[in-house]
Amino acid sequence: MKLTNFIDGKWQDVGRTEYTPVFNPANGEQLAEVKLSTMEDVNIAVEAAVKAQKKWALVPAPKRADYLYEIGRIMKEKKEHLAQVLTKEMGKVIEEGRGEVQEGIDMALYMAGEGRRLFGETTPSELADKFAMSVRAPIGVVGLITPWNFPVAIATWKSFPAIVAGNAFIWKPATETPMMAYEMAKIFEEAGLPPGVANVVFGSGSQVGTAMIEHPEVKVISFTGSTETGSKVAELGGRHLKKVSLEMGGKNAVIVMEDADLSLAVEGILWSAFGTAGQRCTACSRVIVHKDVREDLEKMLLEQMEKLTIGDGLDETVKIGPVINKNALEKIHSYTKIGQEEGATLLTGGTILNEAELAKGNYYAPTLFTNVTPNMRIAQEEIFGPVVSLIEVNSLEEAIKVNNGVKFGLSSSIYSRDINKVFHAQRDLDTGIVYVNAGTTGAEIHLPFGGTKGTGNGHRDSGVAALDVYTEWKSIYIDYSGKLQRAQIDTQVIGG
Numbered sequence: 254m255k256l257t258n259f260i261d262g263k264w265q266d267v268g269r270t271e272y273t274p275v276f277n278p279a280n281g282e283q284l285a286e287v288k289l290s291t292m293e294d295v296n297i298a299v300e301a302a303v304k305a306q307k308k309w310a311l312v313p314a315p316k317r318a319d320y321l322y323e324i325g326r327i328m329k330e331k332k333e334h335l336a337q338v339l340t341k342e343m344g345k346v347i348e349e350g351r352g353e354v355q356e357g358i359d360m361a362l363y364m365a366g367e368g369r370r371l372f373g374e375t376t377p378s379e380l381a382d383k384f385a386m387s388v389r390a391p392i393g394v395v396g397l398i399t400p401w402n403f404p405v406a407i408a409t410w411k412s413f414p415a416i417v418a419g420n421a422f423i424w425k426p427a428t429e430t431p432m433m434a435y436e437m438a439k440i441f442e443e444a445g446l447p448p449g450v451a452n453v454v455f456g457s458g459s460q461v462g463t464a465m466i467e468h469p470e471v472k473v474i475s476f477t478g479s480t481e482t483g484s485k486v487a488e489l490g491g492r493h494l495k496k497v498s499l500e501m502g503g504k505n506a507v508i509v510m511e512d513a514d515l516s517l518a519v520e521g522i523l524w525s526a527f528g529t530a531g532q533r534c535t536a537c538s539r540v541i542v543h544k545d546v547r548e549d550l551e552k553m554l555l556e557q558m559e560k561l562t563i564g565d566g567l568d569e570t571v572k573i574g575p576v577i578n579k580n581a582l583e584k585i586h587s588y589t590k591i592g593q594e595e596g597a598t599l600l601t602g603g604t605i606l607n608e609a610e611l612a613k614g615n616y617y618a619p620t621l622f623t624n625v626t627p628n629m630r631i632a633q634e635e636i637f638g639p640v641v642s643l644i645e646v647n648s649l650e651e652a653i654k655v656n657n658g659v660k661f662g663l664s665s666s667i668y669s670r671d672i673n674k675v676f677h678a679q680r681d682l683d684t685g686i687v688y689v690n691a692g693t694t695g696a697e698i699h700l701p702f703g704g705t706k707g708t709g710n711g712h713r714d715s716g717v718a719a720l721d722v723y724t725e726w727k728s729i730y731i732d733y734s735g736k737l738q739r740a741q742i743d744t745q746v747i748g749g
């Protein structure tokens with residue numbers, strides 16, 4: 254299977270025709286080949302998008318929304334197929350694959366609803382016989398750059414608000430997961446989106462990503478990926494005066510207080526640390542635990558971790574799938590060595606799994622470190638794998654300080670039955686998302702998604718907040734007085 258670009262409503266393969274293989278991380282099987290596009294492909298896509306967007310912006314928003322309802326309907330119809338492709342290509346277990354597709358469906362329906370809102374404001378003018386309002390205006394062509402760990406959901410967080418707001422988009426998916434983008438392009442085609450509104454250009458970040466950022470007609474870049482790449486995107490985007498929305502890495506923590514329901518905390522930690530094999534931006538990679546319950550929590554975690562089944566995510570009984578590729582495996586393993594050298598105690602895991610069938614894929618044993626101190630590299634850097642560090646603290650204040658003492662600020666969680674502790678924590682935890690008595694993952698699509706510090710640059714995916722990325726505020730003043738009225742000057746001050 255050869256995956257070519259979807260541009261202007263057609264499957265196109267122009268210019269250089271170099272392809273790269275796509276592998277199933279569960280067993281190394283080659284699934285497809287994907288085009289490595291160049292600047293030439295980007296230029297063709299942008300030209301088509303510019304043309305299409307001019308007409309698209311004039312389609313009434315509720316009509317634009319009808320396409321999203323249709324996209325959502327088709328995604329629902331194909332849910333199982335999409336989830337299967339997702340699991341084969343990315344590795345997450347099938348139950349999570351279904352969940353991710355559902356997130357896309359939810360986003361389609363939610364953003365379709367925005368077609369009948371897209372609220373602006375009306376406000377009184379300071380002058381007589383003058384009307385004032387602000388409306389959301391589309392921006393034009395937007396560039397979307399997405400990572401491999403949520404190959405469908407994140408694309409829907411970006412493309413659906415872009416569409417409903419009247420923009421056209423060029424989407425560059427990660428080279429590791431082009432099949433999901435191919436599936437989505439087929440859905441855009443089936444839904445009858447006007448040609449050029451949705452374009453998918455495959456290829457590397459350095460080639461296609463750079464070409465998109467540098468193209469003068471691409472007005473917005475919405476990026477999700479690592480903080481390292483995001484900084485480069487921001488730098489280049491800044492030079493070209495682009496509006497750049499960045500969603501980047503995390504080093505998320507679950508805080509377990511002495512009054513917590515420990516069984517509930519263990520469940521939440523396991524789900525948020527080892528789901529998607531720890532490759533979520535919101536993955537729990539630190540557990541900050543009160544000294545009074547540290548030993549109990551350790552024991553309970555170890556007991557439950559033994560029960561985690563590892564293997565191909567298509568097997569419904571498997572709880573943890575592979576990591577994306579061999580490089581990721583090596584990176585994760587290097588952190589095990591770093592943790593040991595730093596003096597942390599490895600309680601379990603810390604190995605690449607090579608027995609029998611697992612040898613064909615990229616599997617890492619769920620790993621738990623204890624005696625971790627807040628400044629160790631394993632407690633500071635994003636590992637992006639199934640590795641958790643336990644950090645002991647003496648108080649809530651110390652727990653919050655440890656939580657906030659990293660360069661990222663995406664998600665945090667606290668387990669406590671004390672309402673006062675909970676309210677202090679939700680106020681003082683310096684992250685874009687806070688969970689109480691739940692793990693660090695589980696965002697719902699109608700709330701803003703994003704983080705502080707090294708996780709983001711102030712924008713948000715999801716919720717109404719996402720519309721701010723894809724619209725420009727336009728303020729409109731209508732003077733029906735028939736004379737020149739000067740703001741701030743010709744105003745009458747009562748009693749003045």
Ligand code: NAD
Pocket residue numbers: 398399400401402403407425426427428456457458459462463477478479480481482483485486500501502503533534535635637663703704708
């Ligand atoms: P990555 O930064 O390596 O790549 C992300 C995307 O950027 C890919 O499409 C890649 O091809 C592209 N890219 C690479 N170099 C580029 C360049 N110079 N210019 C433009 N684009 C370029 O990230 P990844 O490994 O695909 O994903 C994992 C990372 O994403 C983790 O750090 C994770 O925390 C983060 N992430 C963040 C969120 C969030 O919402 N905050 C969500 C999911 C993943």
